[in-house]
Amino acid sequence: MNEPLTAIPALSCADDYDPNSMPVAKAREVIARFLTPVTATERVHVRGALGRVLAEDVISPLNVPAHDNSAMDGYAVRHADLKPEGEVTLKVAGSAFAGAPYSGSVSAGLCVRIMTGGVVPQGADTIVMQEHVKADGDKVTVGPGQKKGQNLRRAGEDLEAGQVALKRGLGLRPADIGLISSLGIGEVTVYRKLRVAFFSTGDELVSIGAQPREGQIFDSNRYTIHGMLTRLGCEVLDMGVVRDVPALLERAFQDAAKAADVVITSGGVSVGEADFVKELLDRLGEVVFWKIAMKPGRPLAYGKIGAAHFFGLPGNPVSVMVTFYQFVRDALLKLSGRDPVPALPAFQVPCTSSLKKAPGRTEFQRGILSQDAAGNWSVRVTGEQGSGILRSMSEANCFIILAEAQGNVAPGAMVEVQVLEGVI
Numbered sequence: 189m190n191e192p193l194t195a196i197p198a199l200s201c202a203d204d205y206d207p208n209s210m211p212v213a214k215a216r217e218v219i220a221r222f223l224t225p226v227t228a229t230e231r232v233h234v235r236g237a238l239g240r241v242l243a244e245d246v247i248s249p250l251n252v253p254a255h256d257n258s259a260m261d262g263y264a265v266r267h268a269d270l271k272p273e274g275e276v277t278l279k280v281a282g283s284a285f286a287g288a289p290y291s292g293s294v295s296a297g298l299c300v301r302i303m304t305g306g307v308v309p310q311g312a313d314t315i316v317m318q319e320h321v322k323a324d325g326d327k328v329t330v331g332p333g334q335k336k337g338q339n340l341r342r343a344g345e346d347l348e349a350g351q352v353a354l355k356r357g358l359g360l361r362p363a364d365i366g367l368i369s370s371l372g373i374g375e376v377t378v379y380r381k382l383r384v385a386f387f388s389t390g391d392e393l394v395s396i397g398a399q400p401r402e403g404q405i406f407d408s409n410r411y412t413i414h415g416m417l418t419r420l421g422c423e424v425l426d427m428g429v430v431r432d433v434p435a436l437l438e439r440a441f442q443d444a445a446k447a448a449d450v451v452i453t454s455g456g457v458s459v460g461e462a463d464f465v466k467e468l469l470d471r472l473g474e475v476v477f478w479k480i481a482m483k484p485g486r487p488l489a490y491g492k493i494g495a496a497h498f499f500g501l502p503g504n505p506v507s508v509m510v511t512f513y514q515f516v517r518d519a520l521l522k523l524s525g526r527d528p529v530p531a532l533p534a535f536q537v538p539c540t541s542s543l544k545k546a547p548g549r550t551e552f553q554r555g556i557l558s559q560d561a562a563g564n565w566s567v568r569v570t571g572e573q574g575s576g577i578l579r580s581m582s583e584a585n586c587f588i589i590l591a592e593a594q595g596n597v598a599p600g601a602m603v604e605v606q607v608l609e610g611v612i
């Protein structure tokens with residue numbers, strides 16, 4: 189059961205919750221409490237299932253492999269015919285190719301020529317590699333030292349009939365699609381896509397195609413958000429730019445919440461603008477406004493508008509992306525039915541730049557991970573780190589995550605990086 193969001197303020201007495209200096213981990217923890225995944229499902233063809241989330245376990249209807257088969261090109265023999273310390277000559281009775289098995293049985297003194305994937309014929313229990321025999325017409329001589337059962341792939345060794353091949357909650361990747369096909373399964377049950385509505389707020393914004401007047405800028409957040417949502421497999425509903433006019437915003441929030449499972453906005457949650465949006469959202473739903481102890485991405489609003497989850501991201505283009513990756517991504521995956529939600533890969537590498545960092549908040553600097561001539565990986569920072577410099581995000585292939593307590597970083601020190609490649 190989810191607790192009502194109104195329980196959130198109670199946290200302030202119970203522990204270290206402080207909406208004006210909310211630690212990153214704490215904000216994640218609070219958000220995670222209110223996420224109820226979609227339950228509706230649909231059947232899709234396996235080819236169309238890439239990126240979708242399995243709503244049921246896929247059970248193998250067969251043994252994989254279906255039969256004992258050879259892992260090598262060579263000869264299928266009876267181990268009892270071989271001598272532990274000497275040579276033995278056997279007669280080649282026939283052949284077993286992948287897809288064309290040998291129909292007879294291997295009796296004493298016989299062997300069968302077998303290719304990789306060929307079904308091991310009855311009577312045989314061991315495969316001798318072709319490099320380990322001397323072949324002469326229909327005779328082969330096998331040397332000593334062959335182990336019983338060697339070079340065999342056993343029926344059901346990868347998967348037994350009735351065993352779970354893939355688990356509910358998995359986001360399907362190409363290997364999974366291949367695995368499902370290898371079981372002869374043509375359709376799978378997946379969760380319906382999560383519907384996400386989003387809009388930008390700001391009187392200064394114009395959309396592509398319009399001519400910006402002095403002081404106006406092109407809206408970029410809607411495009412990055414569209415891209416990030418598409419990568420996560422969401423159904424997207426782009427609601428355009430909404431001006432900072434209470435009646436228009438109210439209508440937009442209501443329409444979005446009716447149409448989607450999740451509403452995402454950018455802009456309008458920073459000091460000054462927040463009061464106005466706050467008053468509006470207090471009426472329409474239950475929303476908390478946080479100042480997160482992080483850089484960039486300090487202001488963040490989270491809550492519910494009707495049944496829809498709401499994320500009010502900051503306006504600055506880099507802050508939008510950082511808060512999306514640190515808070516929204518995991519939440520959307522959880523709501524989409526992913527279980528478990530895979531963490532973005534992170535690890536330590538030496539940093540070749542010197543980094544300026546004040547203790548007291550978590551920083552997500554934009555970094556470029558690269559390999560030197562000797563093959564060693566290191567990271568350097570992308571130039572200026574202003575939260576409005578979207579180019580820094582475009583050049584980056586990772587975040588350099590500097591923990592709350594961390595101060596300046598000297599060149600050569602180890603830092604944690606979170607890889608974005610393939611994610612954004």
Ligand code: AMP
Pocket residue numbers: 388389390392393405406407408409410454455456457458461502503504505
């Ligand atoms: P705000 O949080 O609305 O005060 O916006 C903070 C900064 O981000 C301002 O400089 C805005 O012009 C800028 N900004 C807000 N929304 C967008 C957007 N959709 N695209 C590009 N920049 C934006």
Ligand code: MG
Pocket residue numbers: 389390391455456461503
């Ligand atoms: Mg604004």
